[in-house]
């Protein structure tokens with residue numbers, strides 16, 4: 001079988017850390033008199049820590065000094081780390097471990113491609129760290145998704161061409177990054193949100209071994225996109 005590179009996003013694909021980001025951001029927002037809803041939290045998925053705080057301040061029409069900005073960002077991260085500390089393997093999303101093990105048994109390369117600067121401690125907490133041949137996280141990139149940098153570095157570390165890599169992502173920006181990188185994009189989540197992906201599944205329980213085998217053998221390929229700018 002051919003060797004392909006399978007690049008996994010972390011939050012929303014391997015584990016659901018969005019709920020911990022929500023609690024930590026909500027505490028921060030409320031402490032400066034800003035409301036913060038679950039809908040707003042959805043818009044922070046895949047977004048970097050700095051950009052997330054900028055967005056919260058924009059929503060609340062607030063400005064902060066640089067010192068206060070940095071102080072709040074590190075206090076949010078400390079709260080988030082306290083939640084992570086209590087994580088264990090039971091928080092791995094359904095059938096993710098099964099998929100990783102199937103790929104490893106079939107000699108496929110596996111990498112992580114996450115915006116989070118806390119990706120490594122999270123993978124260690126849920127006992128998945130050893131399964132990844134390469135880990136690219138928020139500490140390694142200078143350009144956030146939808147820029148393809150995070151996935152292109154992942155492909156490079158695996159020693160594979162981008163067109164031989166597959167990305168599992170739950171955020172629109174991540175799907176766009178994978179498409180720009182010329183990788184096969186697989187959306188994990190809702191079809192109406194992730195419609196730019198080549199394939200979309202609600203979660204890993206919907207992904208069959210036959211589907212993965214099709215990717216490895218090259219019979220499952222990138223979908224031609226409708227060019228919406230062409231009329232009639």
Ligand code: B16
Nearest residue numbers: 010011045046049114115116117118
């Ligand atoms: P941190 P992903 C992203 O992870 C999260 O979706 C996003 O909500 C978070 O702001 C970002 O990581 C940065 O996280 O504060 O831990 O550096 O989905 O790219 O794995």
Ligand code: MG
Nearest residue numbers: 009011012170
């Ligand atoms: Mg994500």
